[in-house]
Amino acid sequence: MTKAHALARLFERPDLDFLMGAHDALSAQIAEESGFSGVWLSGLGLSATSGLRDSNELSWTQVTERIGLVADRVSVPGLVDIDTGYGDFNNVRLVSRKLARTGVGGACIEDKVFPKVNSFLENGQVLADPAEFCGRLKAAKDTAGADMYLVARCEAFVAGRTLSEAVDRCSLYAESGADAVLVHSKLTSPDEVLAFMREWSSSVPVAIIPTKYSTVLAEVFEQAGISVAIWANQSLRAAIGAMQELCSALREQRTMRNLEGKIVDLTRVFELANNAELDLAKDLYSRYVPPGRSDETVSLLPEASRSA
CATH class of the missing domain: 3.20.20.60 (Phosphoenolpyruvate-binding domains)
Known part of the structure; x- marks a missing residue:
């Protein structure tokens, strides 16, 4: 659909x-x-x-x-x-x-x-x-x-x-x-x-x-x-309010002590950016051996042949 x-x-x-x-x-x-x-x-x-x-x-x-x-x-x-x-x-x-x-x-x-x-x-x-x-x-x-x-x-x-x-x-x-x-x-x-x-x-x-x-x-x-x-x-207005509150508090306090718990963990940012998918893709694509070939035979190709 x-x-x-x-x-x-x-x-x-x-x-x-x-x-x-x-x-x-x-x-x-x-x-x-x-x-x-x-x-x-x-x-x-x-x-x-x-x-x-x-x-x-x-x-x-x-x-x-x-x-x-x-x-x-x-x-x-x-x-x-x-x-x-x-x-x-x-x-x-x-x-x-x-x-x-x-x-x-x-x-x-x-x-x-x-x-x-x-x-x-x-x-x-x-x-x-x-x-x-x-x-x-x-x-x-x-x-x-x-x-x-x-x-x-x-x-x-x-x-x-x-x-x-x-x-x-x-x-x-x-x-x-x-x-x-x-x-x-x-x-x-x-x-x-x-x-x-x-x-x-x-x-x-x-x-x-x-x-x-x-x-x-x-x-x-x-x-x-x-x-x-x-x-x-509403989402825009909520984001503006949250950023204003944090910036004001951090400017005044000059430390994230007592503030860290009010914001999401950095891992949440990576999660929303879908970093996990990239890790899976690396396993699949960063090094590929075609079916019927062994890792050993691909690795043994002459250097000049692989770069040609």
Whole structure:
């Protein structure tokens, strides 16, 4: 099964499922080990861990290079946050082709203009013309086809638009090739997304990102018919907090005494880097004697013959 197919099954199963936010291959591996069926590869996380703003300062080629590392490292599918698609339909075609080749699983495109503005910033939330955005979706689907699960992210609520417009936009997006829609809200309650679900009559799955209403019980989303909830940036925020705490303590104390027990052992780092696999590979490949040959006969070959 391809990761695109696995992502489709995750979205289309009858019960609610979750994607865990990841910002690199390491955080994606930890999410997989923790039991998550897929990861959300956050544009905010990729930007922040590169020391850049979440304003498309990280180029699409830099993003896809990092996504390739993630796709190689984990077996679960990833849904890549590609913001607005990095430009017009042609930029969307380029990034879709590249992501399909990585085999990561899927991509999520939001219906705002380039360069994107993070949804939780107050100013600059400009929605794209619906027909132009539908062209981006069709370009992505025509380019990647079944090799990439496509999610259309609707920012109508974030931009202060009506419920009716959110439903109409998402219907257009589904008709233009989106496999699922993501309805975003920055309220501290789930009221907007629950209202959307009451009006949504399409069979296309719906995802949400409950960053601001994160304490709502999963059963509320499940009963509303939501397919996927995404923990978009919690892993990033947890890592920042842990690093800040350690750095402050170490700067003040100037010793790791009383701190060593608060961080993982170095062997855990080697474990996550899969050093054990390299040891097995060394046994298999560092010196090889073909079947039918003995170690003695290979070793007795003249030096000139072996180096020729």
